[in-house]
Amino acid sequence: MQWRGRRGSSNIEDRRRMGGGGAARVGGIGGAGAVIVFLLAMFLGVDPSQLLGPGGMGGDISSSAPVELTEEDRQEGEFVSVVLADTEEIWASVFQEQLGRQYRPATLVLFKEGTRSACGGASEATGPFYCPIDRKVYLDTAFFTTMHRRLGASGDFAAAYVVAHEIGHHIQNELGILEETTRIRQQVSQEESNAISVRIELQADCLSGIWAREAAQTLGTIERGDLEEAVNAARQIGDDTLQRNAGQRPMPHTFTHGTSEQRSRWFMVGLQSGQLADCDTFATDDL
Incomplete structure (x- = not known):
């Protein structure tokens, strides 16, 4: 993906120099432990924060000294900013052309x-x-x-696909989809709520596909092999694959994001x- 030296977004809120200061931190869980929590939560079909103790995101509220950003941190921040700017340009065009309305961009918060x-709280474990x-x-x-x-x-x-997927949820919010599905999920069983969640996540995957198409056709920033990277990422974070990688047998009634094939x-x-x-x-029975 051609991103170096390109325009970034002004809708970035960079909190990384704050470290975990003032944030709910995961008490003793980080790195490999965070991944285990994340995979286990996917297996159980729950919010990862539910596995981190009575304090929600770990219960331990503490402050830390300001941190210095590495060169890798700086480049990753620039990369995310460029991807976000691309989503803003693309969705402004799509909203105008397909809906006849103005797109209101989201803000992206970078943190460490x-x-x-x-x-609620956010940490590496939540994804x-x-x-x-x-x-x-x-x-x-x-x-x-x-x-x-x-x-x-x-x-x-x-990595760009991940950003585009989350912006897909913002699109759903702008269209009123998240508000309606949240209302319905509060009235049904956990299994039915999970099934609705799968449809929400698959729609966000589809919306990220629209972004990728426009990035290739109108921005010309896609390089050979890029689309394969996005498709592979979608496969690797399917519920069935995550559950197998966690050493568990896939349990469809716990799925919240969809299978690798579906994603x-x-x-x-x-x-x-x-x-x-x-x-x-x-609107389909064939997910």
């Missing part, structure tokens, strides 16, 4: 160790997520290392179509 969001309350994406770029070393999803476009296929639907209407995962 931990921070707070309007939806990247979108909070519809404050309309912000939360990302510890250490997750990119986890993807590469532990989940088998490497490459800059695989990669819906990404391809968006990539091949480019149409919002074709990403309606709620």
